[in-house]
Amino acid sequence: MDVSNLLASHAAKYQTTDVDKETPIEVDAGFLTVTDLNPIDEESYKANLEEHLQSLARDGAQALVAALFKLPTTQSPDGPLAQLPKPTTTLPRAKPLPKPKPPTKWERFAAAKGIQKKVRDRKEWDEERQEWVNRWGRDGKNKQKEVQWITEVPLNADADFDPVKAARDERKARVAKNERQRLQNEARAQGSTSREERKQDIERTLATSRGSTASMGRFDRKLEGEKKMKGVKRKFEPTERSLDQEKQASLALLSKMDSDSKKMRREPASEENVLNVRKAVRFASKGRGGLALGRDAAGGKSRSGRGGRGGKGRR
Amino acid sequence: MLRTVKPKNARSKRARDARAPKEIEDPRTAIFVRGSHTGEKVNAAMRDLMALKRPNCISFSKKNVIHPFDNTSVTEAGHTSQSSLEFWSTKNDASMFLIGQSTKKRPDGLTFVRMYDNRILDMCEVGVTGLVGMDQIKTKKCTPGNKPLLHFASELFDTHPRFIQLKSILIDFFNGEVIDSICLAGLEHVISVSLSPTPASLNNASTSAIAETKEDLSTLPTVHIRGYTTRFLASGNRVPRVELTPMGPSMDLTLRRHQEPDPEMWKQAMKRPKVAKKDIESGLGRKNKRKNTELDEMGDLRGRVHVGKQDLSKLVGKKMKGLRGGAVDVDMESDGDDDGDREDDQGARKKRKV
Numbered sequence: 211m212d213v214s215n216l217l218a219s220h221a222a223k224y225q226t227t228d229v230d231k232e233t234p235i236e237v238d239a240g241f242l243t244v245t246d247l248n249p250i251d252e253e254s255y256k257a258n259l260e261e262h263l264q265s266l267a268r269d270g271a272q273a274l275v276a277a278l279f280k281l282p283t284t285q286s287p288d289g290p291l292a293q294l295p296k297p298t299t300t301l302p303r304a305k306p307l308p309k310p311k312p313p314t315k316w317e318r319f320a321a322a323k324g325i326q327k328k329v330r331d332r333k334e335w336d337e338e339r340q341e342w343v344n345r346w347g348r349d350g351k352n353k354q355k356e357v358q359w360i361t362e363v364p365l366n367a368d369a370d371f372d373p374v375k376a377a378r379d380e381r382k383a384r385v386a387k388n389e390r391q392r393l394q395n396e397a398r399a400q401g402s403t404s405r406e407e408r409k410q411d412i413e414r415t416l417a418t419s420r421g422s423t424a425s426m427g428r429f430d431r432k433l434e435g436e437k438k439m440k441g442v443k444r445k446f447e448p449t450e451r452s453l454d455q456e457k458q459a460s461l462a463l464l465s466k467m468d469s470d471s472k473k474m475r476r477e478p479a480s481e482e483n484v485l486n487v488r489k490a491v492r493f494a495s496k497g498r499g500g501l502a503l504g505r506d507a508a509g510g511k512s513r514s515g516r517g518g519r520g521g522k523g524r525r
Numbered sequence: 526m527l528r529t530v531k532p533k534n535a536r537s538k539r540a541r542d543a544r545a546p547k548e549i550e551d552p553r554t555a556i557f558v559r560g561s562h563t564g565e566k567v568n569a570a571m572r573d574l575m576a577l578k579r580p581n582c583i584s585f586s587k588k589n590v591i592h593p594f595d596n597t598s599v600t601e602a603g604h605t606s607q608s609s610l611e612f613w614s615t616k617n618d619a620s621m622f623l624i625g626q627s628t629k630k631r632p633d634g635l636t637f638v639r640m641y642d643n644r645i646l647d648m649c650e651v652g653v654t655g656l657v658g659m660d661q662i663k664t665k666k667c668t669p670g671n672k673p674l675l676h677f678a679s680e681l682f683d684t685h686p687r688f689i690q691l692k693s694i695l696i697d698f699f700n701g702e703v704i705d706s707i708c709l710a711g712l713e714h715v716i717s718v719s720l721s722p723t724p725a726s727l728n729n730a731s732t733s734a735i736a737e738t739k740e741d742l743s744t745l746p747t748v749h750i751r752g753y754t755t756r757f758l759a760s761g762n763r764v765p766r767v768e769l770t771p772m773g774p775s776m777d778l779t780l781r782r783h784q785e786p787d788p789e790m791w792k793q794a795m796k797r798p799k800v801a802k803k804d805i806e807s808g809l810g811r812k813n814k815r816k817n818t819e820l821d822e823m824g825d826l827r828g829r830v831h832v833g834k835q836d837l838s839k840l841v842g843k844k845m846k847g848l849r850g851g852a853v854d855v856d857m858e859s860d861g862d863d864d865g866d867r868e869d870d871q872g873a874r875k876k877r878k879v
Contacts, residue, residue, distance in 0.1 A: 224761040233680075241700050242707070245692075246678040250746075252722040263751050264769055267717035270676035271755060272767045278709060279764045289710035301697050302786070302794035304553055304620035305546035306642050487603040500601030 227276060235273040239281065240297030244274040312399040315391070352381060544618050548798045552702035553639075554619040556583045560626030561590050566633045567625040569658045573774035574623060576659060577699065577716070577752070579669050583617055593624055593636050593648055594782050607645055615643045621698065631781060637694045641794040647786040649687075649694055651748065655777035659752070662773040667714035667754055673699055674712060674755075678719035679746070685727065687745065687780055688720070714772060715753045721746040748778040 229235065236245040246266065254262045283290040313321070320327065333342040334351045344350045355361065355377035363373055417439060420427040426444050495503040532538035555578055557571050575582050591606045592598060599605055604612070610622060622638035633653040639646045659666060667673075675696060681688040699716055726744050752772045757765035786794070817829040 224759065225766045227760045227762065227764045227766050240703065241675070241696055242672060242712075243675040243677070243696055243700065245682055246676070246719075247680045247683050248678075249680050250678065250720060250722040255722055259749075260771075260775075263717060263719055263749055264753065264771070266678045266719055267676050267715055267751060267753055268767060268769050270678060270717065271674055271715045271753075271769065274674050274676070275712065275755075275757075275767050276764045278707070278712070283709070284706070286708065288708050290708075291706040292709050293706050294704060297703060299693075299696060300795060300797075301693060301701050302639065302641055302646060302791065303796070304550055304641065306793065307796055307798055308546045308548060491601065491603075504601075 227272060229269045229273045229276075231269070235270060237274055237277040238298045239274075239277050240294050241299055242274065242278075243299065244270045246270050314395040315398070356381070549703055552581045553621040553697055554581045554583060554617070555621040555623055555698065556585060556613055556617060556619045558585045558591060558613075558622055558624045559588050560592075560624060561588055562627050563588075563625045564627040564633055566653050566656050567627050567635065570633075570635060570653050570656055570774065570776060571623060571625045573659050573776075574698075576669065577673070577774075583619060585613075591624060591626070593622075593638055593645075594650070594784065610638060610640070610645060611643055614640045623698075634781060635778075637698065639694060639697060641786075641790055644790070645784075646790060646794060647690065647694070648782075648784040649690055650781040650783060651691075651778040652781050653776055654747070654779055655775075657773060657775045659773035662771055662775075664770050664772055665754055666772055671711065671713045672704075672707065673752075674715045675700055676715055676717040676719075678717070679723065681720055681723055681727065681746070686785075687783060690783065690785075691748070691780070692718070713754060715755055715769060717749075717751045717753065719749050719751075721749070742780060745780050748780065750774070750776045750778065 231246065231248050233247045236247060238244070246269065250266075251262070254265075278292050281292040281294065283292050285291070319325075330345070332345055334345045335341075336343045336351065346352050356374050361373040361377075363371060420430065420439060421442050423430065426442050427439070428444075491500045491503065495506075532541050557575055559568075559571075563571075575584060589609070590600055591609060593606050593610060596605050596607050600609070614620060614622075620640040620643075622636070622640070624636040624638065626634050626636070628634070631650070631652060634650055635653060636648055636650045638648045677692055677695075679688070682692045683689070695718060723746060724744050727746075752774055753769035754772045756768045756770065758768060760766040817831070819827055821827050
């Protein structure tokens with residue numbers, strides 16, 4: 211049986227999908243990009259530019275499409291979806307990598323103990339009502355004790371024991387505890403100040419508060435283990451002094467204020483921070499902008515209409 | 526810089542979170558800025574590039590005094606061009622710029638600016654010499670927002686630093702989003718970037734020499750950007766035959782000034798996220814814990830075992846009584862010269878054992 215006729219007719223009907231190049235074409239399927247590293251043929255480039263470019267592009271596109279059609283696919287309503295590999299070309303990122311979230315105290319503990327995280331369902335099965343109810347929130351299971359019409363009271367309860375209030379207080383305390391732990395986690399994530407630093411901070415606050423009564427804490431109730439404060443003195447100057455002494459005291463105060471080590475009022479760091487250029491231009495030109503100011507200074511007649519406000523990006 | 530404030534409601538919180546850095550990034554949003562003067566050609570070129578870039582673009586339709594390569598000139602409000610770019614980038618959450626500017630010295634210029642962390646990473650200026658817009662070619666256009674296939678043709682895209690940068694910027698401009706799948710029926714158009722034949726001066730010089738010497742811009746080949754729509758014809762097998770129809774735009778560009786990225790910033794920008802654990806186990810990451818294992822077609826786990834190269838010189842064969850004794854020494858000394866060190870070594874060992 212001679213199949214050459216069949217083959218010839220097949221070849222006439224369909225064109226080839228193969229691309230032959232000296233250097234094989236590089237395909238980066240992840241970015242749908244193809245790079246043809248063969249040198250450009252000068253003859254065909256000069257003969258007919260558009261045709262040359264189109265044939266180059268066709269070869270490249272053919273190679274890319276061939277690579278894409280060979281990828282594993284999944285079906286979708288719009289046709290087959292090709293699963294793309296990771297790109298081989300590396301492009302710079304537009305933003306820095308996201309910082310990993312610092313683990314909470316519980317997460318660290320769980321990691322140390324090997325406790326797996328499991329997500330709790332938002333709904334809970336209620337045996338009595340035989341239906342799924344919210345764990346919290348509207349008609350939540352956690353408020354069941356507060357809304358039920360009858361509650362068992364313990365034998366030794368006070369006369370004014372309110373079981374609804376007790377249940378509610380307990381729930382509110384749990385919420386408050388959670389919130390406190392959240393804040394502590396946040397503070398820990400913010401910046402880990404050392405234990406020593408925190409201790410110093412607390413002692414400084416305590417010292418300030420102890421010395422803030424008129425008697426500098428002399429008549430305050432002492433706590434167990436509380437140390438005696440050092441360097442706290444209450445000294446009253448006489449109301450009447452000689453002029454000389456008063457002058458000396460005032461001068462000493464002034465020189466202290468003037469000295470560099472204990473400057474009471476800090477001056478701005480440098481000249482450029484003082485002058486707000488934008489504000490100054492606006493003020494000097496009465497809100498018409500720097501261009502108008504320049505025109506006025508040059509003595510030309512000022513045009514109306516185009517205000518010279520710049521810098522904000524006119525869209 | 527913009528103030529960072531704590532969001533007051535859920536909507537603004539969502540908006541802020543949408544701008545936060547992500548492990549896998551969104552495509553770059555490009556801002557199209559007109560300089561103090563733009564000619565007809567630049568306007569048309571920017572319009573067409575914007576049509577291809579949609580929807581990830583923002584148009585500044587008014588003129589702005591901006592000279593991205595000149596950071597010494599200060600505008601009336603006390604801003605430099607680069608600080609303006611940084612401000613716009615932060616304000617609009619955009620990480621790319623296309624600036625059109627036409628001056629007497631550099632007519633019809635387009636500047637691509639890439640940002641990293643709202644700071645300028647690198648810039649590349651091109652001059653538009655020839656332009657046929659999309660509206661002048663009366664053929665069917667691609668769907669807006671359709672992902673193009675990109676084609677680069679010339680060996681310079683692999684060797685010459687200017688063209689490597691241009692390729693990187695253009696991929697980032699048109700296609701810089703990592704996607705995991707694509708609809709094969711939706712491949713509609715090709716953007717082809719090719720160069721004129723490489724001049725002899727670039728052919729001969731080695732790549733390092735190109736980078737070092739101050740190059741002459743006129744020797745660099747012209748860049749031809751062409752847009753085509755694709756048609757898939759039946760080919761008798763699974764891969765279809767691709768035919769192209771010109772769609773536009775067709776631009777001829779010449780390279781002009783450029784700014785290389787700061788090495789430190791580039792290093793920061795090229796940092797990759799750590800590969801997820803399940804990817805490591807399936808063997809995608811570099812730090813593959815389970816080396817030399819793979820699943821074959823039948824789903825069986827196959828392993829390869831590497832056996833180190835055997836050192837046969839240290840092989841100890843069976844020692845026969847007849848070969849032992851003083852005769853060996855004599856034998857070694859007699860033909861020790863022609864065989865060199867190994868024989869000597871062997872001889873020494875034998876001596877010790879005897």
